[in-house]
Amino acid sequence: xxxxxxxxxxxxxxxxxxxxxxxxxxxxxxxxxxxxxxxxxxxxxxxxxxxxxxxxxxxxxxxxxxxxxxxxxxxxxxxxxxxxxxxxxxxxxxxxxxxxxxxxxxxxxxxxxxxxxxxxxxxxxxxxxxxxxxxxxxxxxxxxxxxxxxxxxxxxxxxxxxxxxxxxxxxxxxxxxxxxxxxxxxxxxxxxxxxxxxx
Amino acid sequence: xxxxxxxxxxxxxxxxxxxxxxxxxxxxxxxxxxxxxxxxxxxxxxxxxxxxxxxxxxxxxxxxxxxxxxxxxxxxxxxxxxxxxx
Numbered sequence: 001x002x003x004x005x006x007x008x009x010x011x012x013x014x015x016x017x018x019x020x021x022x023x024x025x026x027x028x029x030x031x032x033x034x035x036x037x038x039x040x041x042x043x044x045x046x047x048x049x050x051x052x053x054x055x056x057x058x059x060x061x062x063x064x065x066x067x068x069x070x071x072x073x074x075x076x077x078x079x080x081x082x083x084x085x086x087x088x089x090x091x092x093x094x095x096x097x098x099x100x101x102x103x104x105x106x107x108x109x110x111x112x113x114x115x116x117x118x119x120x121x122x123x124x125x126x127x128x129x130x131x132x133x134x135x136x137x138x139x140x141x142x143x144x145x146x147x148x149x150x151x152x153x154x155x156x157x158x159x160x161x162x163x164x165x166x167x168x169x170x171x172x173x174x175x176x177x178x179x180x181x182x183x184x185x186x187x188x189x190x191x192x193x194x195x196x197x198x199x
Numbered sequence: 200x201x202x203x204x205x206x207x208x209x210x211x212x213x214x215x216x217x218x219x220x221x222x223x224x225x226x227x228x229x230x231x232x233x234x235x236x237x238x239x240x241x242x243x244x245x246x247x248x249x250x251x252x253x254x255x256x257x258x259x260x261x262x263x264x265x266x267x268x269x270x271x272x273x274x275x276x277x278x279x280x281x282x283x284x285x
Contacts, residue, residue, distance in 0.1 A: 091240070091244055091245075092239075092240060092243075092244040093236065093240065093244075114224075114264075117265070118265065119224060119225060119226055119262045119263075119264040119265040120225070120226070120229065121224075121225065138207070139207060143207075143247070146243060146247075147239065147243045147244045147247065148234065148236070148239030148240075148243050148244070149234075150234065150236040150239050150240055150244065153233060153234030153236060154233075154234075154236055157232065157233040157234055158233040158234070158236070161233065178201075178205050179204075179205050179206075
């Protein structure tokens with residue numbers, strides 16, 4: 001199995017940083033081939049700027065030189081069969097850094113294709129058979145349900161539609177972290193490692 | 200803001216109205232299938248900070264890639280009308 005792990009947190013000595021360690025430990029136990037991108041540490045630029053907007057409808061397969069800084073992410077996305085994202089949930093969704101990574105890397109010719117005369121996109125990342133999110137929420141499951149679970153749906157629907165039609169999604173989330181006990185946090189991290197070993 | 204039980208409580212209670220104006224490339228049905236996250240962020244997540252008393256308006260244009268110029272014009276007129284009536 002080829003796993004591509006995208007880590008999105010400003011620091012490694014955080015809860016999500018620990019979750020990344022356990023993800024990697026679990027994958028190693030299961031014998032996965034692993035590649036990791038650390039968006040903050042690599043200084044990824046998340047803003048979709050004027051230039052990016054102008055080339056928005058240029059097929060990346062035909063003119064990859066227009067977006068030179070996303071080349072390595074595109075290569076990893078096309079290489080993997082399991083995509084794992086490890087991030088905190090802020091404002092009910094992905095951090096701006098990770099959202100910007102979707103905006104700028106999951107572009108036309110990489111994640112989707114838009115045939116002439118239609119407004120329905122076609123998936124291109126058919127190599128991805130498994131989509132995994134590992135995240136934490138400050139608020140409870142109940143509050144997130146009222147908010148509409150936007151972070152979860154971005155993963156299980158919007159991104160999933162760019163992947164293989166049989167792609168499985170795994171939502172591994174820790175709710176109410178603000179008020180959780182130390183034991184509950186440790187138990188969650190153990191669960192993360194177990195789930196990764198069983199992917 | 201957090202209260203004594205470490206629960207989040209609205210901090211921006213001065214905001215009385217929230218208006219979201221946006222356009223989508225994909226058609227309405229597709230957006231609804233993938234949850235319409237933009238709408239939910241404005242109408243639900245942000246209103247947890249401003250309080251449920253805040254009135255919110257959502258002005259979207261769905262499937263704009265294949266819309267006629269006349270329909271796009273009509274959307275812009277509607278935006279202006281709503282802004283005037285705020």
